[in-house]
Amino acid sequence: MADTMRVNPINCTGHGVCAELLPELIALDEWGYPILDPRPVPPSLDLEARRAVAACPTLALKLTRQ
Amino acid sequence: MGGTTAFWYASRATGVVALLLLTAVLVLGILVNRQGRLPGLPRFAVTSLHRNISLLAVAFIAVHVLTAVLDTYVSIPLVSGVIPFASSYERIWLGLGAISFDLMLAMIITSLVRGHLNRILWRAIHLLAYLCWPVAFAHSIGSSRDLQHGWLLDLAIACALVVVAAAGWRLASAARQLPRAARVAAILAQHAPHGLHGSRQAHERISR
Amino acid sequence: MTMAPVNETVNETVNETVSETVSEATGGAVRPSASGLPRLLPLVPGVPEDLRVHLARYGRPPYQGGPGHLIQAVEQAGLTGRGGAAFPVHRKLAIVARARGRKVIVANGAESEPASHKDALLLRAAPNLVLDGLQLAAEAIGASEAYLYLHPGASQEILRALNQRAAAGLDWLGVTIAEAPPRFLAGQESALVNRLGGGPAVPTFVPPRVTERGLGGAPTLVQNVETLAHLALIARYGPRWFRALGTAREPGSMLATVHTKDSSQVVEAEIGAPLRTVVNPEGAQAILVGGYHGTWLPAGIVNTLTLDNQTLSRHGAAVGAGVIAALPADRCGLAEAARVVRYLAAESAGQCGPCLNGLPRMAAALAELAGYGHRRQVRSDLERWTGPQNLVTGRGACNHPDGTVRFVRSTLTVFAPEIALHARGHCSAINHGAINHGAINHGAANRRAFLPLPDSMPLSEEDWI
Numbered sequence: 211m212a213d214t215m216r217v218n219p220i221n222c223t224g225h226g227v228c229a230e231l232l233p234e235l236i237a238l239d240e241w242g243y244p245i246l247d248p249r250p251v252p253p254s255l256d257l258e259a260r261r262a263v264a265a266c267p268t269l270a271l272k273l274t275r276q
Numbered sequence: 277m278g279g280t281t282a283f284w285y286a287s288r289a290t291g292v293v294a295l296l297l298l299t300a301v302l303v304l305g306i307l308v309n310r311q312g313r314l315p316g317l318p319r320f321a322v323t324s325l326h327r328n329i330s331l332l333a334v335a336f337i338a339v340h341v342l343t344a345v346l347d348t349y350v351s352i353p354l355v356s357g358v359i360p361f362a363s364s365y366e367r368i369w370l371g372l373g374a375i376s377f378d379l380m381l382a383m384i385i386t387s388l389v390r391g392h393l394n395r396i397l398w399r400a401i402h403l404l405a406y407l408c409w410p411v412a413f414a415h416s417i418g419s420s421r422d423l424q425h426g427w428l429l430d431l432a433i434a435c436a437l438v439v440v441a442a443a444g445w446r447l448a449s450a451a452r453q454l455p456r457a458a459r460v461a462a463i464l465a466q467h468a469p470h471g472l473h474g475s476r477q478a479h480e481r482i483s484r
Numbered sequence: 485m486t487m488a489p490v491n492e493t494v495n496e497t498v499n500e501t502v503s504e505t506v507s508e509a510t511g512g513a514v515r516p517s518a519s520g521l522p523r524l525l526p527l528v529p530g531v532p533e534d535l536r537v538h539l540a541r542y543g544r545p546p547y548q549g550g551p552g553h554l555i556q557a558v559e560q561a562g563l564t565g566r567g568g569a570a571f572p573v574h575r576k577l578a579i580v581a582r583a584r585g586r587k588v589i590v591a592n593g594a595e596s597e598p599a600s601h602k603d604a605l606l607l608r609a610a611p612n613l614v615l616d617g618l619q620l621a622a623e624a625i626g627a628s629e630a631y632l633y634l635h636p637g638a639s640q641e642i643l644r645a646l647n648q649r650a651a652a653g654l655d656w657l658g659v660t661i662a663e664a665p666p667r668f669l670a671g672q673e674s675a676l677v678n679r680l681g682g683g684p685a686v687p688t689f690v691p692p693r694v695t696e697r698g699l700g701g702a703p704t705l706v707q708n709v710e711t712l713a714h715l716a717l718i719a720r721y722g723p724r725w726f727r728a729l730g731t732a733r734e735p736g737s738m739l740a741t742v743h744t745k746d747s748s749q750v751v752e753a754e755i756g757a758p759l760r761t762v763v764n765p766e767g768a769q770a771i772l773v774g775g776y777h778g779t780w781l782p783a784g785i786v787n788t789l790t791l792d793n794q795t796l797s798r799h800g801a802a803v804g805a806g807v808i809a810a811l812p813a814d815r816c817g818l819a820e821a822a823r824v825v826r827y828l829a830a831e832s833a834g835q836c837g838p839c840l841n842g843l844p845r846m847a848a849a850l851a852e853l854a855g856y857g858h859r860r861q862v863r864s865d866l867e868r869w870t871g872p873q874n875l876v877t878g879r880g881a882c883n884h885p886d887g888t889v890r891f892v893r894s895t896l897t898v899f900a901p902e903i904a905l906h907a908r909g910h911c912s913a914i915n916h917g918a919i920n921h922g923a924i925n926h927g928a929a930n931r932r933a934f935l936p937l938p939d940s941m942p943l944s945e946e947d948w949i
Contacts, residue, residue, distance in 0.1 A: 225308075225311055225323075230319050239875055243838055245875070456686075457942060457943065458943060463841065464829055
């Protein structure tokens with residue numbers, strides 16, 4: 211039931227908005243691209259995760275049912 | 277322009293504010309695209325402000341149209357807010373206003389359902405911003421004697437200069453941007469310029 | 485029971501005249517002996533089998549009038565893809581066969597690995613086997629469109645074969661030849677579909693897989709040409725025949741391109757054969773298994789290994805597309821590896837940040853290691869990019885960064901002594917001792933590099949079309 215975050219690396223241009231909104235699960239690598247926690251999103255962070263997905267300027271970040 | 281009712285004043289005032297907001301939205305949109313930042317603010321502030329101010333602008337324009345319609349000095353049908361050239365009063369200038377408002381609505385609605393839209397289609401419609409703003413600007417200057425002299429004219433010109441500068445910067449960036457097929461070659465040239473035997477090795481080195 | 489591999493030298497002039505003595509019977513298929521190699525390669529090396537000889541040896545393709553039992557036979561045979569990924573073929577067939585509406589099949593002959601020649605050879609020497617497999621698979625899945633995806637220059641024999649088959653009424657579905665650009669990623673499944681659709685041969689984000697939504701949105705089956713050739717034989721002789729060679733988990737035979745200091749050859753070997761019967765490790769310092777996305781193994785280990793994934797995976801290696809290169813002892817492994825990684829970096833589609841940024845930097849780092857003396861930072865950089873943090877692996881739309889990292893890691897492991905040697909200003913490939921710090925000169929031995937690589941790199945969009 212829990213969702214997992216995935217990023218479409220072709221659409222991602224490294225804006226970094228996601229990492230600001232969800233630092234618990236998303237970090238940026240040395241080139242500005244997101245490193246996602248591969249585990250399912252804990253329920254306490256579900257809202258923040260959805261906000262991060264909505265905030266991505268290229269809609270590269272997704273929440274997928276696993 | 278004529279009449280001195282509160283509605284008419286409200287319409288003129290909200291119109292001016294809308295122009296300022298639209299100018300801000302366009303500049304912020306360019307900033308988002310270029311991954312620019314506002315000093316002291318996090319990255320998500322740029323994207324949030326861009327989206328929120330565009331919604332605010334729509335709200336102001338809605339009031340701007342409504343108050344103009346409600347004012348009884350001249351007869352402006354409600355539909356002329358979205359249907360161009362539907363008003364007999366100032367047909368052309370109000371028509372331009374409707375056109376720019378339609379474009380705005382298209383941009384916002386497609387952005388709201390962006391996940392279900394083809395990326396290229398979304399982008400094509402969003403690029404209409406560069407048409408929307410000049411049309412709104414023409415509407416502002418043409419339909420209101422307010423903006424045709426005095427400090428309001430200065431304000432309008434200042435907005436135009438800001439938009440031209442921002443769009444110019446955007447165009448220059450686009451011209452400088454490497455096409456996909458050239459990107460990796462550029463990074464290779466930067467880090468390993470001489471193939472196998474990079475000259476960097478001859479210079480900075482700490483042997484173990 | 486292991487069979488000695490059958491060799492086919494890559495650069496041998498092809499003898500166009502068909503000898504009558506090649507076929508052992510006229511009319512009717514000749515069933516090869518159960519223990520026999522070659523299966524795919526011609527009975528007489530260097531003599532390609534044109535349609536007449538092909539029909540004499542194998543008979544007409546055994547169409548089943550519908551999906552029939554082919555998918556089941558392929559499942560029982562345990563055929564896995566020979567394009568590198570080793571995916572169970574029956575599963576892909578079943579997924580596409582189950583789908584409704586328009587379906588597409590593509591025979592993937594775009595052998596993008598510079599060190600691999602097996603597909604090119606197969607298409608020259610036994611095109612009708614490949615085309616049989618294409619037709620049989622097309623019928624099994626109910627395809628309405630069939631393509632043969634090839635690098636330029638491969639078309640002549642294929643066109644002739646297709647024309648002959650059309651004249652003989654052999655083909656169930658018309659085949660369109662599509663040209664692949666000479667890119668390392670051109671044969672990648674989603675890049676292939678992208679190219680067929682008119683775009684550049686760059687990968688697209690998956691899901692959806694091409695078997696669900698591929699060319700023009702239709703479920704698309706992409707199969708390597710060698711895989712299709714095996715399928716064509718399974719359709720005739722059955723799964724039990726197929727399993728007569730190979731191991732229980734990895735049955736059958738496979739084509740491998742073997743590079744030694746003496747020659748480059750395509751061999752057909754039984755899966756599970758001792759590696760030393762496929763490649764002679766004498767005089768080699770290390771063996772590269774699996775091509776440029778593969779793994780280096782120390783030469784000493786070769787005598788203990790067999791050519792199958794189960795054994796090789798214990799050493800972090802895989803068969804891949806069957807490229808095996810025995811690096812001669814008089815070469816510099818670091819220089820060779822650095823050239824390969826530079827090639828891999830240049831062949832990145834440049835779409836995904838971690839690959840676009842990571843691969844060129846890894847190439848530069850390896851080049852620095854291959855020089856004399858390197859900054860301490862270089863090793864920690866490489867460790868960071870290729871280490872368990874997975875800063876590059878798994879963060880692209882395809883597995884190009886993953887494969888490159890695998891190659892780099894195994895280079896760092898197997899050539900660790902060489903790295904230490906270079907740090908002190910020496911190189912095992914040069915006869916004399918310490919060299920002055922300065923531009924490297926690996927000498928005449930390395931001006932003729934061992935691992936084959938193309939000269940040019942892609943620079944513009946046209947290079948991907």
